Amino acid sequence: MIVPVYVSHRDKPDQEKLVYALLDTQSDTTFILEDTYRELGLSGTTVKLLLSTMYAENQVVESHKVRDLVVRGFTIELKIPLPDTFTGNIMPADRSHIHTPEVANAWPYLKPIASEIMPMQNCEIGLLIGYNCARALIPRDVIAPQDEGPYGQRTDLGWSIVGITDQSFEDENDCIRTSHRIIACEVPPSILNSDGHGPKHVMFSLQTKIKELIKPETLSQMFELDFIEHSVGMKSISNDDRKFLAILKNVIHFLDGHYEMPLPFREDLSYLPNNISMAEQRLKHLKGKLDKDETYRSQYVNFMTDMIQKGFAEKVPEDEQTCFDDHSWYIPHHGVFNPQKPNKLRVVFDCSAKYEGQSLNDYLLQGPDLTNTLVGVLC
Template identity: 40%
Template sequence: MEKRLCYGCLKPGHSAKDCRHRHLCDTCKGRHPTCLHDDNHTKAKHVNIDESATTLSLSVDTKDPSANTSMIVPVWVSSISNPGLEKLVYALLDTQSDTVFVDQDVSQGLQTKAQPVRLKLTTMIGKDALMHSERVSGLRVRGYDSTILIDLPPAYTKDCIPVNRKHIPTCETARHWNHLSTIADEIPPQLECEVGLLIGYNCSRALAPKQVILGGDNEPYAVRTDLGWSIVGCSSPNLELPLIANMCHRVVIRELPPVTPSDAIRVLESDFKDVSKEAKAVSQDNILFLNMLKDGIQRNAHDHCEMPLPFKEKPHLPNNKQLAIVRLGHLKKKLLKDEKYKGHYMKFMNKVIEKGDAEVVQHEGKEGEKW
């Protein structure tokens, strides 16, 4: 690279894409010099290290009282490497997510081993964004009053878990409903801890219902999992629904593999790949256009080639004469300020006119065809 040698033949004076004497690798028979061969690059072609994740957030923080609660339970989270260090957090049991997310501060507080990753997020409106995160392995959880430990799949860190705290069910929520009053003592009041986990259905054991208590048609129901009781639905029979706008964010996340030296070589090799003519795909639109050219191309009276334009429908062009005049005025000011630029410009334009590449339009043209 420092000597500016060709990546195809190691000679100076041209780039790889213009190389006509590319070397053949003695190791893999690829179109690159043997000294640029990389075994890791060859093996990496058969390894797919992309991972995907999906999560659905159904909450927005407002000052109004919440009319609904969800599957949010208090849990003790720890790591296999340091089981003695536990942290109390709320966990959202999300049946619409296929991934586990953990609050970044919680992960750091547990002193877990984390691997930096890049995540590609796709939202409901189709916009992609890159996010730096960490993959944490070896997490496990148990219910607030339980000794049953559940191992979690690898989790991704996030600066916050998007859950409205007003959606957390409490013992008071159960007491508001006759059919749920029997489990009021088994649900703690709201605790002073953060929402630190989102557990998706890739950990089905944490979401599996052990017992369900149903109510009427518009009444909430209670679900007991190994992590405790949660209540889904209206939080109180006497609570009027506030007129607030809730948001639903559908987010698809894909883990991007880190850039390796083999990726760089792959990009370099792409500069001198052989592409046969037979490999080029021709669309039906291309075929129609080629047939149109074959039948419609001709020479006019000035010995210029004329060809039809490939419009499916002839466009209506707005008359932009006023805009052209404004631009011409700007060009005139620039020429008056810079004599050197003016000299180069006039010399170039005189050549264009002398060659006949530019000519004066004599007719006015039709409306919708002026540009």
């Protein structure tokens, strides 16, 4: 069961975030996505978890333990307190398994609940609620399946559909069950051209049937290679990194006392969807929070006014405000309070917000990692 919910902290009930929640009756623990944890401005205790799955037992993972989270359904005011919740980097769920009103309408006996199921929302799967929060998993109402079809189930977080809904479903085509092995080899700098590009095809061989016996003295020499001084600061640069550096070199310029550079797009913008519907939805939610909290609104206005006065942001010219073509992308924003500075609002511009499975960050080059290695710092 995957349902849209609002999650917040008990001490900050107005700072809600819309996410999808995976209701997992086989997990004894409740988890929150690391990104959701950060966007809510939460603070927790650093812990180490012993996590057991089908393929690993008692695997040690770093996490944060968060207390006093609450959750409510998309259109439901009833709030359910969550038990101690732990952060995780991923959620074991596939967005293609989120059911919509169209899915309910495809099954005659599920049509009565089609209006109770929310359309697909532009938010991440940010929660996994285990059976240590039984109140969120209790079946309040059930529509039994017919033949081999799915069934409907209502909890205090809303209606959901359980089961295979694609009648042409084949196990081998389910992407969540597919596993791939990826092997990457660095292209030697000697064969690259001056522009950072190399030949179209590079051949390399894989020796998969040969086991190499390593002598103890050879193994010791291999370990010592990690601490040879001449390797300090030498990092491989990917082709994307070279492209990023080329953009900076050719386009960056000095203007009004500041360096100005364009957004380092991976490619042209012809594939960027117009996300105005998502941005408007986020704006309505933000307006509701501004109307409810005078302090929140005042600090938000001050922050945005300061951004405009310093020239960090400017108003879109009127002749461009109606230019809603395929090259328009709207960046939603929201405010968060840092627990260490509870009286100072920080506005977050959410470039990771997804629309039709894509975000602005997906189209941008990250650039090379310029952080010194630990060996480099020590030297």
